[in-house]
Amino acid sequence: MKPEPHFAAFPMANPPSYSRWLATGSTLLALVGGGGVLLRPFFEPRVTALLAAGVLLAWFLALLVCTLSFRLNRHTAQCYREETQQVSQAWWAQHRRQVALVESVLIGAAGTTDLHWRRVLAGKGSPPSVQEESGGQAIRLLQVFGADLVERERQLARQLATTWQQQRKPAALPALQCYWQGSPAGWSAFVQQMAQECPDVQLPEHPEPWQGMASLDAIIERLHGAPAEARILCAGCQSSASSRDARLPAGEAAVLWLLGTQGGARFTCGERFAAEQDDLAEVALRAVRQAELEKQAEACVAFSQPEVTQLGELGWPLNQHQQDAYWGELEGLQAMVVQTLAACHAEQHASPCAWLASDPDHTLALGVVQPDDASS
Known part of the structure; x- marks a missing residue:
């Protein structure tokens, strides 16, 4: 963009x-x-x-x-x-073009279904326990075993494919493109498990690498004017290494999006903030304008950003649905997680929900998810 x-x-x-x-x-x-x-x-x-x-x-x-x-x-x-x-x-x-989140799967230590995440967003779910590892603290999924992070990511990928099949029962998938956030080994495990769960779903050997908001920009452009049945698959797994010096415990998660032109909560490309060159107030206002809102959304799903404190002063409700304690450090998967949760909140309450996370190439990324037209 x-x-x-x-x-x-x-x-x-x-x-x-x-x-x-x-x-x-x-x-x-x-x-x-x-x-x-x-x-x-x-x-x-x-x-x-x-x-x-x-x-x-x-x-x-x-x-x-x-x-x-x-x-x-x-x-x-x-x-x-x-x-x-x-x-x-x-x-x-x-800049206001949108794509629809037709299907989604989110797996973390606090749950694997929409019901789990709605309880988390409602403040009814307790954060998962923090484990002590040799390298430091971590938040881990109990159903994933072993200390090797590559193997844990493979298990997460297989669980992601199985959960998608159980939750949504996907049919043949005419995906225009596939994006993956994670290692090649994780993608191979995801493809192998999908071949067992859903033989009709054909996935490429080498997906496009997920690059945060830059990839979402490209997807929105690709789907603009595409047929109603067009789909783009975005997925990823992350199992972070624990560290004594880290601000957050190491975390792990898996997420899957099936994006289309209509039929779910609507994503925009969001806004990106670089501390060395942007004014945060202008970026935040642009995110509100992008969503065509008169003021900030009343809800915001976010990971804490200690280096940026002005958003709270600008009226963004950053402490309402903060996710640090539920996920830990997710590195490149952070934005996909909060966007998925924001979509869940928007659909449940039929109102826009903001999100805030880190971005691979910027200080942070932020935006607003709109509920589906049919449900709002």
């Missing part, structure tokens, strides 16, 4: 001072009249009259040029304003 266009102000010409022009004209007229009288002994009356007419004509032409220049400047400014408005409107129309 290209950045929002900004245009310099058009240089506006000052309007002619007609009082000065009239004063100048009156002075010239007086000088011409007086000069004609004084020069009458030296020049013929016809020559004197021509000189006077020439001076007055020059004054009139100068006034005419000044007036036309001013009117032309105003006309050009109006054309410039209309053209920049058209460019800005076209950018916003593209």
Whole structure:
């Protein structure tokens, strides 16, 4: 997505001072009249009259040029304003394009179904226990075994495929593309398990790597104008290594999206904030404008961002559905998790839900998920 266009102000010409022009004209007229009288002994009356007419004509032409220049400047400014408005409107129309979350699966230590996540969002579910590992603290799934992180990710991938089959019973999947967040070994395990669970689902050997909001941008562009049955599969698994120096315990999760043009909560591409070059207040306002809301959404699913504290001051309810204690450190999967939870909240309450997480290439990413048109 290209950045929002900004245009310099058009240089506006000052309007002619007609009082000065009239004063100048009156002075010239007086000088011409007086000069004609004084020069009458030296020049013929016809020559004197021509000189006077020439001076007055020059004054009139100068006034005419000044007036036309001013009117032309105003006309050009109006054309410039209309053209920049058209460019800005076209950018916003593209920036507000959406995709639908047709199906989703979210697996974490606190649950595996929508019912579990609705309880978490309602504040009824207790955070999972934190385990002590040799490297530090961690939040782990009890149904995943072993200390090797690659093997744990393989197990998460297989569980993701099985849970999707149990929850949604996917039929043949004419996916335009597949994206994966995680290791190649995890994708291979996911493909193998899907071949057993749903032989009709054909998945590529090498998926597109998930790159956060940049990938979501590309997906929205790809699905814009696509047939109603078009689908794009996005999935990922993460099992983070524990560390004594980490701010959060190591976490692990698996998530799956089946995106289409309609039929579920609606995602936009969201906004990204880079601390070294962006103003957070402007980015937050742009996220609200992107969702076509008059004010911030009343709910926000978020991971804490200690380096950014101004959003709370801007009215974002960051502490309402904070997810640190339920997931731990998820690295590149963080945004997909909170977006899935925000979609669950939006569908349950039929109202927009904001989300906030880290992004691979920026300080953080944020946005708003809208409920499905049919349910709102």
